[in-house]
Amino acid sequence: MDDLLALGLSQEEAGAYLDLLRGRAARPAQEAVWDAVVDLGLVRRGPEGIVAAHPRAALERWAMEREHQAAHAREAAAALTMLHDAATRELPFVEVLRGRAASGAVYSAMQTGAQQLVRAWDRGSYGGATQSGAPSVTMTALR
Known part of the structure; x- marks a missing residue:
């Protein structure tokens, strides 16, 4: 089911x-x-x-539609990444976040969306209290 x-x-x-x-x-x-x-x-x-x-034909059609959507999303991601990088002059695969709210939102999304591995996260010492141990979103994602 x-x-x-x-x-x-x-x-x-x-x-x-x-x-x-x-x-x-x-x-x-x-x-x-x-x-x-x-x-x-x-x-x-x-x-x-x-x-x-017959379910095979229906579900094959459903899967092909999703594959086409995924391919279009990847193409859009590549094109939009080029625009983003050109506009911000940031290095590819590096995203600079400003502010605690932006940083927390991206960190949460990264932890919950990771399928295998999060390679790096530098939150720096940008003021505010530091936390000991893994954040609760990390522990939830690991479960």
Whole structure:
């Protein structure tokens, strides 16, 4: 069921779809539940009611759309990085943050978004109290 939730279905939508695949008929009260499942292409509405479509074709199409979106995002990132670097005259892969709020927001996003490794973080001694031990966001990300 987690795989279906990762596709954007709710618990109720995923449960209804799995029930249909297991041979349980769709109840009329569940009609609104099917909208997202129909949008994914996993089922279709017809004169005979809700019918399961073959999931491989629907999910391959879904995955290809996401791959295209990811490719466009990478292209945009490269182009925007060039603009950013030219405008700020900063070295690539170095971001200078000014202020505690900006620094804290980027640090939090970096820790929670890291998939494998955070190589460096220099918070410097820019005033304010220092903290001993790892920040709570780091401990949460490590879990």
